[in-house]
Amino acid sequence: MKTTNVADEVLRAALELFAAQGYANTSVQQIVKAAGVTKGAMYHYFTSKDDLLFAIYERMLSLQKQHLDAIIAEGGTAEEVLRAVCEDVVVTSIEFLPEGTVFFRSQHMLTAERQREVKRRRREYHDRFAELLVRGQAEGSVRDDIPVSVLIAHFFSDVHYLSHWYSPEGPENETEVAHQLTELFLRSIRRTDD
């Protein structure tokens, strides 16, 4: 299958350029040149520049949801599942750091319709995560003096911010950071009997 090669190569180049210099500062000329294909070939597989961005989002969203579902399916107490989810999402986010950079930076460059689609998909993830927190509250391991919506934001903020500070050349590797951020998050949301 040569067809996938062209499309894949274009996506790879687009991701790299979007992450390095932003969506708006990257022309399709640059992308096709970096991918080693022509404009005609690209527009044979993608309907627009915006379509490239959405394809990157699509991959990321599917991956995240897939991981979350798999971990929840393994079962366990809410606290155990929360820990596993948290560690996994940090490691995964570091592994896909360029995707994350583009994802969080360029969402507003999508068409309104596709922004809605992305929001819907992320909402699914949110809701599953919220269920976990509520279950944790019922089990007595998660504090209930702070709204769940705030706890969720507190969690996603760490994930979101990774692409702004984490460097593979830094002192900590991804597993260490995952443990540390998970520890910080779980400690903050744990119920204590004061």
Next chain:
Amino acid sequence: MKTTNVADEVLRAALELFAAQGYANTSVQQIVKAAGVTKGAMYHYFTSKDDLLFAIYERMLSLQKQHLDAIIAEGGTAEEVLRAVCEDVVVTSIEFLPEGTVFFRSQHMLTAERQREVKRRRREYHDRFAELLVRGQAEGSVRDDIPVSVLIAHFFSDVHYLSHWYSPEGPENETEVAHQLTELFLRSIRRTDD
């Protein structure tokens, strides 16, 4: 002074449009039209479109630094100062939510030189905050089993993420959210003797 009126009106309109539809999707024409001035007037006060963005950043950076310095100057234990800083920065960030949206979303649209300037200024803020954490460790109130750089990232992530989820129409007002996020952050970094 009419001169400030024109410049201020342009900045106000630019901020509103950048926050609503992004820097790249906003044309100079739109800005001057929304500000009720002409292009000639705008280019009399600003050298480029990029200059508008930087002016917004400049205001934000000055404000943040000024608040931080004032709070540190009041004195107190590291934990007390950290609490005050944390609550203030959340309230301030909510108060300047459009600025924050633009700030975190469009940094990569600045020229390389100005990006460096912004980085330098934020580094100043980072360093002051790091000093507080180190002092907290020395005083025994802040845990030292997790690198300070990770604690800092954990803090800034919440601030950063506010513009992605907080809505003035939501159930919580800014003071409540500030208390809640501060509580979560301080709990997570507090030293415990386990």
Next chain:
DNA sequence: GGTCACAAACCGACCAGACGGTACGGAGGC
């Protein structure tokens, strides 16, 4: 296995228009 028809894949010159920025001139104070 040669030929032919047809579709999918691909090429690259070209376009319409939008954009940031400029040139130049006038108005009005000092």
Next chain:
DNA sequence: GCCTCCGTACCGTCTGGTCGGTTTGTGACC
């Protein structure tokens, strides 16, 4: 008469996207 402030018309450039045409792959039929 000069300088700041500002209006307007205009320009060069660059961009996303298109379109007619060519190449390549595929399968059917003799």
